[in-house]
Amino acid sequence: MIIVLLFLLVVAVIAGRWLSRQGLMSQPWLEVGVGDITEGRDRTALSGAKLGLFVFLAVVGGFFALLVSGYVMRMGYPDWRNTPMPPLLWVNSALLVMGSVLLHNALLSARKGDRATTRLALAVAGVAAFGFLAGQLVVWQQLTDAGLGLTANPANSFFYMLTGIHGLHIVGGLVAWGRTTLAVFGDHPVEQQVTRIELSALYWHFLLFVWALLMVVMLGWADDLVNMCNQLLR
Amino acid sequence: MDEANIRASKDIPPAEVADVELYHAKSFWTKYVFSQDAKVIAIQYSGTAAAIGFVALVLSWLMRLQLGFPGLADFITIEAYYQFVTIHGMIMVVYLLTAVFLGGFGNYLIPLMVGARDMVFPYINMLSFWFYFLAVVLLVVSFFVPGGPTGAGWTLYPPQAILSGTPGGSGAGIIMMLLSLIVFIIGFTMGGLNYVVTVLQGRARGMTLMRLPLSVWGIFTASVMALLAFPALLVASVMMLFDRLLGTSFFMPTLIEMGEQLSYGGGSPIMFQHLFWFFGHPEVYIVALPAFGIVSDLLSTHARKTIFGYRMMVWAIIGIGGLSFIVWAHHMYVSGMNPYFGFFFATTTLIIAVPTAIKVYNWVLTLWRGDIHLTIPMLFSLAFIVTFVNGGLTGLFLGNVVVDVPLSDTMFVVAHFHMVMGVAPLMVIFGAIYHWYPNVTGRMLDEAMGKWHFWVTFVGSYLIFFPMHYVGLVGVPRRYPELGDSAFIPDSVQMLNSFISLAAFAVGFAQLLFIYNVITSLRRGKIAEKNPWRATTLEWQTPDMPPTHGNWGDELPVVYRWPYDYSVPGAAEDFIAQNDPGPQPAGETKT
Amino acid sequence: MAIALVLVLVVVGSIVFHIFSPWWWTPIASNWGTIDATLTITFWITGAVFAAVILFLAWCVYRYRHTPGRVAAYQPENKKLEIWLTVVTGIGVAALLAPGLVVWADYVTVPDDAVEIEVVALQWQWNYRLPGADGKLGTVDNRLITFENPLGINPGDKAGLDDLVIEADALHLPIGQPVKMLLRSIDVLHDYYVPEFRAKMDMVPGTVTYFWFTPTRTGTFEVLCAELCGVGHSFMRGEVIIDTEEDFQIWRDEQETFASLSES
């Protein structure tokens, strides 16, 4: 559970920093009125949609932190062996990075009002995402063909589950992407779609970040660290 | 603040129109069924929760029938008993209490109390309810699948939860249960996003955090906690579904079932318990914090007195919320986990008792030197204090590792958690319903029936659960459909059990009276005044009463003061509404 | 008004019930009197707090109930009082926790002279394994479990051959001898629970858990299962018999070893 506790610590620090600016030490019964005393404290600077996304990402982050916690706990058992990682995963990862870069690009172009580039970047980003999903399916196929099915060993079970759940989140992202793209290909000026594109891009960066962490854990690059933690808690 | 400030604030133009583009319902369907109005969604949540909660109540009668008078009802087989226990526990904790406090009170009170027109994402809010509804349907359907619902206990511990020795384990019961939970969690996440973002974003002008009523503080903190805790149950459920359906071994070690070697191997049952309680403990506070918040407001309003130690109350809520994420393994002292964890978790658990105790003192000190109106909400609040203090103190037994050893998994535990997270929050729910019913319907609940409901429920619950601790002290384990003939259990325990069952039937009957009251008062109740309890908070200050779609008419309220200006010296009345620019502050407080 | 009276009655009634109720814990039969002692301390402290808080509450309700003309005091907070209460509570909590942790340290530290005895649970019976003449338990593996070898003892391990196997029968233990109960399950979670011993612990398939105790009283005690393990949970009972040293030796000599069992 170390991983999820670390995650919570991060959340707590962010929440704590914000709370510390909300006047929690003030004596509200002495402060009547509105104006200087309440300005800036009566609502949050972020827009509702963006704030909503951040809260949602915190939830998804916690979800993945828990999954990885499970993975790490299981790693502590003596019979653990990492799964071989098919090289294709690197290609898929590259596709995911590409999606992120393109969405960022779409955001910048949309801000400038450059409709053509925005459309192109968005469309290609979508193709990359579909490519990623297809690639992941191929990886599953390769592993199963090699006799490393879902129940072959614990690491494999985790591999399929983690990649599957991550993939589902990509699919969810594609729905948002679809709606954004439809809007951008409509008649309204692209500047109106900036928020939408920004939210999609943020979500994508986040999933890329999660993917990177999953790769690090599943490739075994974090083994030493994990073993150390497991040793401490044993 | 000074007068100049107040005057200056008058010149400030009325608060901006809310960010929310209000969705205007056009047809019957969008108005009452697929409504996006938080108030309607609140009613839908509460109604559904009440309906499924009634099922849980009936199940508790059946269990008490079996325990109090074994052999009397022979349709209650052992399998059935375990199924009743499981579904009763699960409904009560998740589908009733969580749903009522967050989906019901959260939806109703948050927008009104913070001065918003609605939730920030009304559409998602509507979806949230329908997911919840689907989850409830799935749960009900599990009664009708072959093998019946799961009987694994509400904790659903593997391996037994998915093996054939447990009712529903090898059938569809456990699958339906897990699916239902997954749907519930997805639905809750949608709602939770709304509750949190609306508190952060949707507050009216002048509504700083330190001017939020404690109800909002409680619901808000509980929502944040739920958003972080429920994923643990989601992970556990998904992994268990994999084990059950796809043959993985996340939680399944090598095992021999009824002489037969199963294909599982290498998994860890304790991992499930960590995940489950990482959700399960915060869940206790997800139910408790809204109750804490709401009862604070009830006490203050009905005692016409400022809440005592508002700041401490806020800090305690935040502190409890944070700490409750590092105490989960106190449910696992005898689970076979590394025994040295016991030191850590006992310490954190007992530390949490301090902010909790502070809250209790502050409730009592709110009444001290007050002007206590013994209305029904006040009576229920008093009952809450009694049952919560009682249950909280027995928590100190179970939290203190070594004292937990003889008591864990006995009826003492059952008595403890019913008192602290069953009866106590329910008292608040009842008090809150009597308090806000006029706000929702424009009518008062019948007072005479209310009194009967109160006395039977309060005295009855205490008579059920106080003696039950002693059944546990004797050593009777929980989840036993009958005592069996054990030398160490005196025959008199069976007598006590019968007595407890009679009390349980009486309490159950009182709830029928309550339901009758809620329904008939819709038409026959006394018409409520605009602000019948003379409360300060915004939900009573809307232009229309009951508040209509959009809550605030043309102009959003502006908030000038905190929500506890009761009996302010020098004020014309014994309360000053939050949106009343009103007279000057009371000046220095004398301590 | 009635409510103030009822609040008082709740306190008085609870205390009276506590003192006069015939329902109390079983007479202890192990060294864990310290657990009972912490429990007693906890009862005293929490009982006092309960009585104090609820009686004060009752008095407040009586004294400050609404009467025409009453005006509530205006008192948003009282720092001194709050700090004072926090400190007192902290002390009370520490007074509960400290003895608890000390006894827990005892609970998790098995004395060196404890003999190891294995309990093997399955749906829904208790089996035991005692070390043979060599004083050691042999290795086991759940994968080796068959009808003939119900505990999965490793036949290749010499240390296991002389282990005594007790299948679905009472366990005997000598009085005064510390025992470390090694707990194993071959199917689902169970919990080895003898009320008179106070100690208990879950048995988890896939790992071995333990607790220790010293029997202090001869007699026959009932074993129950305290972790839901399926429909037979409440019927999963057994017996432990605490013998004098001599009686124990007699019983012990009558038991079959793993080797003799596998021959027959």
Ligand code: HEM
């Ligand atoms: C008058 C009302 C109630 C009665 C008579 C009642 C009765 C019972 C009974 C007889 C059991 C089974 C005990 C056992 O054999 O282990 C039980 C279990 C349980 N109850 Fe209640 N109950 C009531 C209300 C509630 C409420 C409001 C909650 C909400 C927290 C609740 C939560 C639970 C839980 C979580 C379990 C444990 C289920 C399990 O062991 O898996 N109950 N209740």
Ligand SMILES: [Cu+2]
């Ligand atoms: Cu807990």
Ligand SMILES: [Cu+2]
């Ligand atoms: Cu059992």
